[in-house]
Each structure stands twice: as C-alpha cells, then as structure tokens.
Amino acid sequence: MNQFLENARAMKEELIKYRREIHQNPEVGDHLPQTTKYVMEKLKEFGYEPKEICESGIVALAGKPDAKKTFLLRADMDALPIKEETDYPFKATNGNMHACGHDMHTTMLLGAAKLLKQYENELEGSVKLVFQPNEEGFKGAKLMLKSGVLENPKVDAAMALHVHSGTPTNTVLYGLGTAIAGCTIFRITVKGVGCHGAMPETGVDPINIAAHIYTSIHEIIAREISATESVVITIGKFQAGSTHNVIPDQAILEGTIRYLNVDLGDFIYKRMEKIVTSTAEMFRGEAKIEIVASVPPLTNDKDLANQLSSYVSDVVGKQSVISFEGGGMGSEDFASYCYEVPTVYFLLGAGTKEEDPHYGLPMHHPQVVFNEDILPTGAAMHAYTAMMWLKAHQ
Known part of the structure; x- marks a missing residue:
C-alpha cells in the first residue's frame, strides 16, 4: 500500500498539468471534441486502446479482457456555461467553466489509468475506465448505457467520485442507501x-x-x-x-x-x-x-459501500472516511448506473475556507477553487479500490 501511494503521489505534478490543460479548455454538453481528443491521446500514451462508444463517450480496459469479473470506474468530462471569475493564471476565457470539478474527476481517472497500467499484471480481473459527457444535462450516463457501456465485458460493480467543496481536504464521504436526490x-x-x-x-x-x-x-x-x-x-x-x-x-x-x-x-x-x-x-x-x-435518485449499494470504504480507508486513513444516512438534494447522473449494477458514489473533500480562503465556495460558483493536492488521492482511490474489489471477487 505504501508503495502504491508513493507511486500516486509521484504523479502529482503531472496530474496538475493535466488538470490545468483540461480546465483551460472547458466544453459543455454532449459534444466535447477537445476534451475527448486530449483524454484519448493520454490513454494511448499509457498503453491503452480507448474506444469512443458514442459521441465524446470513451471506454478503455485495463487488466484481463476475458476475466470473470469487471469493475467500472467513471469520470464526467463536461463543464458549465459559466464565465469564470477565479484568479487562476490558467482560468478559462471562453465563457464556460469547470465549476463543478469535472476537470478534477477526468484527471483523477487518467491518473488511475496510469497506475493500473503499472499494476496491470496484478489485476485479477478487468477494470473498465469510463469518461462520460453531459453529466450536467443528465443525458450522458443514459447515452453511455444505451451505447453498451456495461457490456463487453459485462460490468459487475461500479464506482465514481466527486470533489466536494467545503469538506476538509482528503476527507471522504459516502451515503448508505439513497444518498442523492x-x-x-x-x-x-x-x-x-x-x-x-x-x-x-x-x-x-x-x-x-x-x-x-x-x-x-x-x-x-x-x-x-x-x-x-x-x-x-x-x-x-x-x-x-x-x-x-x-x-x-x-x-x-x-x-x-x-x-x-x-x-x-x-x-x-x-x-x-x-x-x-x-x-x-x-x-x-x-x-x-x-x-x-431527468435523473433518478442515486442509491449506494450498502454492502458494496461498506466494502469499498474499507479500501478507501487504506488510502486516506480510517479517520478520514465518513458514512451518512439520508440524502442531499443535489443530483448526479451516475444514478442511472445504480439501477443496472451495484454502485457506490464517493465525495472527496476539496478544501475548506479555514485551509485557504479561496476554498469552500459552492460548486457552480464562478469563483470556486478546488485543492489540487487531492488529485493523487483520487487517482489512488480509483485504482486501489478497483484492484482490491477484483481480488476479493475471484
């Protein structure tokens, strides 16, 4: 585990570079040509053969394609039609903004993809890496499902995470049961x-x-x-x-x-x-x-949530993983996956105002800023959780 975390942390500057390049070129909706091209090129650099199964919907496979079990990891790539008002030197200037952290999510999954390649011989199954458009419009997940994202190979369980502004850096939250409206x-x-x-x-x-x-x-x-x-x-x-x-x-x-x-x-x-x-x-x-x-309520599978949270605890420490019951009234289109396979959706703390006055603004705010220190954490959470789940289900 220590070596795994060291490898993730060693990628920090590389991940920050990815994140800032994506952040500077935000795209909205179903049509994300620049972002799609960028992600596809990075995956190919890592040794993958990514496929675009629908417009701006990317799938890549790590591990053994003929494996008995497949674990899915998903990141959303779209931005919002918001004019950015941060003081970032790399802020977007095209009238759109990654104000919900999807640039962070895409970067974390790219980091996980690189880690999984390093540990590919140890994977006791396959990991399906999914980069999705149009989460904000509640259409991307349904489009991916319609395009067969859960097939070839068949997915057995799935996970996603979202940065959470206002929660302490590297603190992980997850709901038991219905967690999001x-x-x-x-x-x-x-x-x-x-x-x-x-x-x-x-x-x-x-x-x-x-x-x-x-x-x-x-x-x-x-x-x-x-x-x-x-x-x-x-x-x-x-x-x-x-x-x-x-x-x-x-x-x-x-x-x-x-x-x-x-x-x-x-x-x-x-x-x-x-x-x-x-x-x-x-x-x-x-x-x-x-x-x-529309999107249905998001429900975490309780057994899967408790199992995956133990792996997340290995990454961030048991004291930094917090479960809750009851749901918030925000919405997330990863919910569409949870009606097809067991899923878990984690929230990863991206900083509070006490840590830095720039942090802590609500998502979708034109001045929202996320702590880039969490990029290696998210990459490690994705990759390690997938590896350990496959190991436990052979």
Whole structure:
C-alpha cells in the first residue's frame, strides 16, 4: 500500500498539468471534441486502446479482457456555461467553466489509468475506465448505457467520485442507501395574446398566467406533501416580454423537481401538469409542461459501500472516511448506473475556507477553487479500490 501511494503521489505534478490543460479548455454538453481528443491521446500514451462508444463517450480496459469479473470506474468530462471569475493564471476565457470539478474527476481517472497500467499484471480481473459527457444535462450516463457501456465485458460493480467543496481536504464521504436526490428538469410554456400595455383587455396576459402558475405549484409542497418528505421545486428561469409597454404573447418558466422517492417525484409532476393547464384555461390562455431531462435518485449499494470504504480507508486513513444516512438534494447522473449494477458514489473533500480562503465556495460558483493536492488521492482511490474489489471477487 505504501508503495502504491508513493507511486500516486509521484504523479502529482503531472496530474496538475493535466488538470490545468483540461480546465483551460472547458466544453459543455454532449459534444466535447477537445476534451475527448486530449483524454484519448493520454490513454494511448499509457498503453491503452480507448474506444469512443458514442459521441465524446470513451471506454478503455485495463487488466484481463476475458476475466470473470469487471469493475467500472467513471469520470464526467463536461463543464458549465459559466464565465469564470477565479484568479487562476490558467482560468478559462471562453465563457464556460469547470465549476463543478469535472476537470478534477477526468484527471483523477487518467491518473488511475496510469497506475493500473503499472499494476496491470496484478489485476485479477478487468477494470473498465469510463469518461462520460453531459453529466450536467443528465443525458450522458443514459447515452453511455444505451451505447453498451456495461457490456463487453459485462460490468459487475461500479464506482465514481466527486470533489466536494467545503469538506476538509482528503476527507471522504459516502451515503448508505439513497444518498442523492432525483431531479426532473421541466419547461412550462404559457401562450397568451399580445397587446399594448394601455389596453390589456384586448389581449391575454401570459405573465399573469405564469405568475399564478408559479405561486400555485409551490402549494403542492406546502399542502399536498408530508413535511417529513424531502422534496424541492425550484423555478430558476422566468422569461417573458422585451419592452415595458407591450404585453407579450408568451412566457417561459424553467425549473427542477428534486426528490428522494421516485413515486413522489412522479406525483408532483402529474399535479404540476394539472395546475399548468387548468390555470392557463382559467385566465383564457394555454400552457403546457414538458420534461427537458431527468435523473433518478442515486442509491449506494450498502454492502458494496461498506466494502469499498474499507479500501478507501487504506488510502486516506480510517479517520478520514465518513458514512451518512439520508440524502442531499443535489443530483448526479451516475444514478442511472445504480439501477443496472451495484454502485457506490464517493465525495472527496476539496478544501475548506479555514485551509485557504479561496476554498469552500459552492460548486457552480464562478469563483470556486478546488485543492489540487487531492488529485493523487483520487487517482489512488480509483485504482486501489478497483484492484482490491477484483481480488476479493475471484
């Protein structure tokens, strides 16, 4: 174990270089040509034969391809459409930003790939390395699954990790059971009849309709859901009109429903459908709601979580690994994997404000900064956990 950690730490400057090159060139969504090319080239340098099984979806295999057991490690590669405001000399300038740490995740898995090549003769099975697009849009994991990421060879268990801003450096958190909320991204389109602001009676005001819809859907949480249930409805976009004295003909609302129980999420959406259509009709307009994207709640397999956490303890120390029960209301599209195979999702502490005033801002903040000291830790966690799980399951 000591030698393994030394090898991981010896890569630190190399990993920092990878991370900064990826950070400086962030790409959003399904189409990540620069990032994909970069990752493919590095994997080939390490001795892999990576394949792109879908657009910007990369798979590489370490170990024995004809092995009885296969363990999957996944990293997400996409960024966010956020203008970076850090004081990094390598900050992005293209209007996008790795504000959720996916550049860190991609780098850690590249580090794990290099470590696994060094220890390939000791692997008692195969490790499938997965680099995925569009986690932020909740479409990447589903695209990878549809493209056969769990087959050839068949995957038996899977793991992913996410940097966690505000948690002490190299502290690892993991949930037992349902740990992260499901999320439904929705769009409500309200149609009215545009008219001059001086004569509202000649039109149908979609802003008025949208305002009533906005207020009414929040009553679902207040009056139709038990106070003991964890659910959140958020409207993050309310768009209508282009000038001060004209009533427009359309208004758009976009938001999310977050839930830890799938049935409850379905119930909320159906109630919203009814509220949207009936409210619009009541005020002489029309409206519809549609799902833009969705992801189910993420559930860690308890037995697998306890097993993998023991391997993680070897890497960071037992005192730095903390389990919890109950779920947070953020969402993560790795959840889609957990309905197909046993999975575990770890959170790796990326620094607090007490360690450095730059650390500790929330993910998706334009000034968020992560401690690069955790890059070797993440690489070691990935590689060592996969090796040990395979050893225990032959």
